[in-house]
Amino acid sequence: MIIKKEKTILHIDGDAFFVGVEMAKNPKLKGKPVVTGEERGIVSALSYEAKAIGIKRGMPIFRVKRDFPKVIILPGDYKAYVKYSGKMFDIVRRYADDVEEYSIDECFADLTGLERLLKMNYKQIAERIKKEINDELNISVSIGLAPTKVLAKVASKYVKPNGLTIITKDTILDYLVKTPIEKIWGIGPKTSEFLKKKGIITAKDFVTKKIDWIKENLSQPYEVLWSELNGEYLMKIDPITKTVYSSIQKTRSFHPNTNDKVFLLSQLSKHVEEACAKARYYKLVPKKVSFFLKTKDFVYHEYQISLTSPTNAAEIIIPLIEANFIKVYKKNILYRTTGVTLQELVSDSVTQGDLFGSNNLAKKFEIIHEQIDSLENKFGKHMVYLASTHKAIKRKEKGTDSEDFDRDLLFI
DNA sequence: TCTGGGGTCCTAGGACCC
DNA sequence: TCTGGGGTCCTAGGACCC
Numbered sequence A: 001m002i003i004k005k006e007k008t009i010l011h012i013d014g015d016a017f018f019v020g021v022e023m024a025k026n027p028k029l030k031g032k033p034v035v036t037g038e039e040r041g042i043v044s045a046l047s048y049e050a051k052a053i054g055i056k057r058g059m060p061i062f063r064v065k066r067d068f069p070k071v072i073i074l075p076g077d078y079k080a081y082v083k084y085s086g087k088m089f090d091i092v093r094r095y096a097d098d099v100e101e102y103s104i105d106e107c108f109a110d111l112t113g114l115e116r117l118l119k120m121n122y123k124q125i126a127e128r129i130k131k132e133i134n135d136e137l138n139i140s141v142s143i144g145l146a147p148t149k150v151l152a153k154v155a156s157k158y159v160k161p162n163g164l165t166i167i168t169k170d171t172i173l174d175y176l177v178k179t180p181i182e183k184i185w186g187i188g189p190k191t192s193e194f195l196k197k198k199g200i201i202t203a204k205d206f207v208t209k210k211i212d213w214i215k216e217n218l219s220q221p222y223e224v225l226w227s228e229l230n231g232e233y234l235m236k237i238d239p240i241t242k243t244v245y246s247s248i249q250k251t252r253s254f255h256p257n258t259n260d261k262v263f264l265l266s267q268l269s270k271h272v273e274e275a276c277a278k279a280r281y282y283k284l285v286p287k288k289v290s291f292f293l294k295t296k297d298f299v300y301h302e303y304q305i306s307l308t309s310p311t312n313a314a315e316i317i318i319p320l321i322e323a324n325f326i327k328v329y330k331k332n333i334l335y336r337t338t339g340v341t342l343q344e345l346v347s348d349s350v351t352q353g354d355l356f357g358s359n360n361l362a363k364k365f366e367i368i369h370e371q372i373d374s375l376e377n378k379f380g381k382h383m384v385y386l387a388s389t390h391k392a393i394k395r396k397e398k399g400t401d402s403e404d405f406d407r408d409l410l411f412i
Numbered sequence B, C: 001t002c003t004g005g006g007g008t009c010c011t012a013g014g015a016c017c018c
Helices: A017-025 A048-052 A061-067 A078-093 A114-118 A122-137 A149-158 A169-176 A189-197 A203-207 A211-217 A220-229 A261-281 A314-327 A357-379 A387-399
Strands: A009-014 A034-036 A072-074 A099-103 A106-110 A141-146 A164-166 A247-258 A284-295 A300-306 A335-347
Touching (some): A009 A078, A009 A122, A061 A072, A078 A099, A078 A106, A078 A122, A114 A122, A141 A149, A149 A164, A203 A220, A261 A284, A261 A314, A261 A335, A284 A314
Parallel strands (some): A034 A072, A141 A164
Antiparallel strands (some): A099 A106, A284 A300
């Protein structure tokens, strides 16, 4: 008989991560109400002090300025967040071999077996990791320890900020009874609404249901969730650092909402250029491209195009979108968002060697793009762009007075 | 919570085939 | 011509995540 050894999974979650990094960069901000997201026009992260006075994630920046004049508003510094994120994960890797970088401010790690190796118990290991992150990076994190990933997520959320919560197989229900079902990782608004109608209010209500009930009423991923919440380790730690994307998306919302065809097309054109630049950076080419318009009532109208030959040349993709634009566009509807997605990305080496058809054209563009991409690296984004994108850039500049300088524009 | 931008994965159902 | 049952592949779109 095989006795399965209980796993010990660690989950780390940065506390108000973006703002935490800003405070580490500039300690004078500590203890103050601070938000980031100035460049986006909505609050993307907020300090606990800002939360305490009633600011919420997603709140428009103009409202923060108007109603909370004392709040410090900062633009996001994504490069810094990536840097701190990497350092945080490196600290975890001092202890664990298998670290999964789940998002910019979260990771999972498998600590199983480290007790004996490090001559510390799991709690002491977690405390050490936490202290090193605190001391070396000057940011605070919350940690959860549990037998599964889903339970580790419950644990890290349980005490925040600066928490350390340990769930063992024996104490699972003690924690789940105090966790509302909608707080569980993987249970969103639709499913929690459904479950509540069935009388399932807390995570304990969920796990104490029979598995047959789950199978009858929900789909496969929820069976996995149920097992994980019951302490059965199913979701593996995936330590592979993701540099490959399966899709690349660029979207933008605008207000006022509009039905200006030319404007919408120029937005889409810009998205294609940005998405293609990213694809080229990662040496990926899409087999499919889709674009969408989202109406002011949040209804998506999407159209998907299969490329006869995969390409990341915007010059090829843009005309395809223009040709199919009328399939989603209605002239009497106001739109709030446009977006482009490059789908089914494959390595660009796969398509090399095919010198026929539109791929041949793509080759020519490849040479131009190498030069454009290196120009942009030197001088910043939007030094160079397609004429079809021009309108989108111009309109954006009108809104921001700070960016009012002449650029050397190069139209292709 | 009147809602930003960038992702992943699963499933139902249609097309097509034997 | 009508009919049954089964498989695979693809697609759209739903749901969820940070």
